[in-house]
Amino acid sequence: AIQAALGDKARPVLLVSIAERHVGRAPIDPAAETEITLMGRETGFEVVDPKAGSAKQADVLIQGEGFSEFAMRRGNMVSVKARLEVKAIDRATDRVIATDRQTTVVVDLTEEIAGKSALQEAAAQIAERLLPKLAK
Secondary structure (H helix, E strand, O other): HHHHHHHOOOOOEEEEEEEEEEEOEEEOHHHHHHHHHHHHHHHHEEOOOOOOOHHHOOOOOEEEEEEEEEEEEEEEEEEEEEEEEEEEEEOHHHHHHEEEEEEEEEEEOOOHHHHHHHHHHHHHHHHHHHHHHHHO
């Protein structure tokens, strides 16, 4: 769906930096950042690594914050709710090009995996709406 919306438009170089936390626990890996980076790469965007590269190498900075927290337990299953907010900034002008947010709920056997999956799902939904707005 993203590829169809992008068509043959030029794609800017991206740098994705999204802070995450699970209420009560430190994050293990950046699920939302990974998902938006993956979807960007798979649809033809170049992506600069936020730790190894420099913001100066990117045309657009995608920044955001996300958190997840325990919602309920039913038997062996745990539900977790997550909220993710991101904005895309034109590095040359420092203007916000686009902003978006998403809340999701995921059920799994473990709270940590459910939290990561909820942030990943939120990021995928945001990427579908956000990435087409970045192409010129």
